[in-house]
Amino acid sequence: MKNFVRLAIATMVMALVAALVTSVAAQDLTEDPGEDGGVIITSTFGSGPDTFSQIFCTDTACNEMVGRMYIGLVGVDPEVAQIVPGADGALAEDWEVSDDNLVYTFFLRDNLTWSDGTPITANDVALDWELINTPEVNHPGAFLLSVIDDVQVIDDFTLEVTFAGPECTALLRAGSLNVLPSHVYADFIEEVGFDGLVTLEWNLAPTVTSGPFSFFESIPGQTTSLLGDDDYEFAPLGFVAPFGLVQVVSADQTVQVEQLLVGEINVLESPPVNRRDDIRAAPDVQAYEYPGNTWDYVGLNLADPTNPQPALDEDGNRIDQGLHPIFGDVLVRQALAHAIDVDTMIETAVFGEGSRMTAHIIPQSWAYNSDLPPREYDVELAIELLADAGWVLEDDVMTCRGCLYATEVDESFEGSPMAFELLTNSGNTRREAIGQLVQDELGRLGIEVDFQTIDFNTLLDVMDGQTFDSFILGWRNGYPDDPNTVQLFGAEADVPGSGFNFTSFYNEEYFELEQQALTSPGCVLEDRAELYYQMQEIMQEEMPYIWLFTQDGFYAARDEVQGFDPYPAALWWNVTEWTVQN
Known part of the structure; x- marks a missing residue:
């Protein structure tokens, strides 16, 4: 562990941000360089992280920091992009699978400790399962309840996970269980109860960690500072070479690029596409x-936004969630997809550095249905579909004349204009461009789109509460690639206040196909892919999202960052060996 003197020195981290730190190259290191290891300075934009809780962290900004502070149950070999036994940064050293493929027995490393010296044991994983099963927690991992039956501690270093079925993505699902400091949480639960965990002050300043970096300081809306932890067991050099890691909150993506080019930050992930040529030329x-x-x-809200309801009751029965006045009709959703020129959007928003989505699976995935074309841009077809749905142009205003909501829910809605709110997070220039294009193109059809950019955390609150009309956002696929969407579109994930099925998508045929894909005998990719092809057809028909495009991946680092050697979707895999030189 860095000693107290080095902790005191870390108070000067912002000075280091401005000046960087003279250091030596990682390949020359034979002993801990201390402060000379330099400070890695990366950036997020918007308002920055609002939690550092492993449980409640659900966005990119906090995940970037939380992912550096904690180990996981299993780990990935970045060279092959697959979960493997004995991976660095993983608690599990190996595992066995029962003959029926239902029970995974994980054998845990017995030499790992929390930063306070307490051994890391199977109890630290079992706690997360207990919290997932406790409704008062509102755990984002509640989707695991549909795939995991039980988690049992056999002894301190043996954990048994029983799945509901022979799950082809069992290791990924088990890897979703957090490794929590149970000795710390025991006191928290006693003090504040389960429902108080989300508001713990500790979430903003965790003092017990397990990863290559430990928490030092967070200034909301400005910076988060971590310190390298030389007691990290998986550091190949025997120590964590960089002295610290700082995440700066930038005003927007354009500012991020300028900061990189002048040296105010030295690592940048996914810069805006309109500035990538500037980075390439630097x-x-x-x-x-x-x-x-x-x-x-x-994202389109299919349910009644004035009365959000979960998809299922406590017994698993379907709850009537009502209809959104506009997006509750699948014909309207299809029409809007035809009314938006996504190809032009790719050229405008990402300067051609992207690929169209046909449904919910990225073109790079082994499960992508290349025979399914995306919905074409066809304004005349859009108008025809809207007319079929009972929406017609009157005095240049798209107006309900026999639309579904007026005929099925509230007859007073007859004659109402098609008008809705479209939200996205402020500071994201790409999504702002998308929103402007959607507003303009639908406006030409007499559809009033109130496009607004708001604080990212505020947007997440609105989405979680399911009180929105529509929003623009994005997903980053899991690593390694996993086409499973139980977490995104499963009925169990449709719970106001928690879960990620914000749009209230529900299709029993889709759910059945997903279960078949997850339990396919032998888990042969070709067999599973055929099922995912059918699922994409359903998603393109149902349109809970208007599918847009993928964006090409891009990492950048200044030359003073030594050891920078990413794999696809694995920027930080060897961060313990990085150094920063001036």
Whole structure:
């Protein structure tokens, strides 16, 4: 552990941000360089992280920091992009699978400790399962309840996970269980109860960690500072070479690029596409490009936004969630997809550095249905579909004349204009361009789109509460690639206040196909892919999202960052060996 003197020195981290730190190259290191290891300075934009809780962290900004502070149950070999036994940064050293493929027995490393010296044991994983099963927690991992039956501690270093079925993505699902400091949480639960965990002050300043970096300081809306932890067991050099890691909150993506080019930050992930040529041309910046795994979409609320309800009751029965006045009709959703020119959007918003989505699976995935074309841009077809749905142009205003909501829910809605709110997070220039294009193109059809950019955390609150009309956001596919969407579109994930099925998508045929794909005998990719092809057809028909495009992946680091050697979707895999030189 860095000693107290070094902790005190870390108070000067912002001075280091401005000046960087003279250091030695990682390949020359034979002993801990201390402060000379330099400070890695990366950036997020918007308002920055609002939690550092492993449980409640659900966005990119906090995940970037939380992912550096904690180990996982299983780990990935970045060279093959697959979960493997004995991976660095993983608690599990190996595992066995029962003959029926239902029970995974994980054998845990017995030499790992929390930063306070307490051994890391199977109890630290079992706690997360207990919290997932406790409704008062509102755990984002509640989707695991549909795939995991039980988690049992056999002894301190043996954990048994029983799945509901022979799950082809069992290791990924088990890897979703957090490794939590149970000795710390025991006191928290006693003090504040389960429902108080989300508001713990500790979430903003965790003092017990397990990863290559430990928490030092967070200034909301400005910076988060971590310190390298030399007791990290998986550091190949025997120590964590960089002295610290700082995440700066930037005003927007354009500012991020300027900060990189002048040296105010030294690592940048996914810079805006309109500035990538500037980065490529910079003589003192190194870049790494790869086929993208991030994708943008327009999310449409299919349910009544004035009375959000979960999809299922406590017994698993379907609850009537009502209809959204506009998006509750599938014909309207299809029409809007035909009314938006996504090809032009790719040229405008990402300067051609992207690929169209046909449904919910990225073109780079082994499960992508290449025979399914995307919905074409066809304004006349859009108008025909709207007319079929009972929406017609009157005095240049798209007006309800026999629309579904007026005939099925509220007859007073007859004659109402098609008008809705479209939200996205402020500071994201790509999504702002998308929103403007959607507003303009639908406006030409007499559809009033109130496009607004708001604070990212505020947007997440609105989405979680399911009180929105529509929003523009994106997903980054899991690593390694996993086409499973139980977490995104499963009925169990449709719970106001938690879960990620914000749009209230529900299709029993889709759910059945997904279960078949997850439990396919032998888990042969070709067999599973055929099922995912059918699922994409359903998603393109149902359109809970208007599918837009993927964006090509791009990492950049200044030349003073030594050891920068990413794999696709794995920027930080060897961060313990990085150093920063001036």
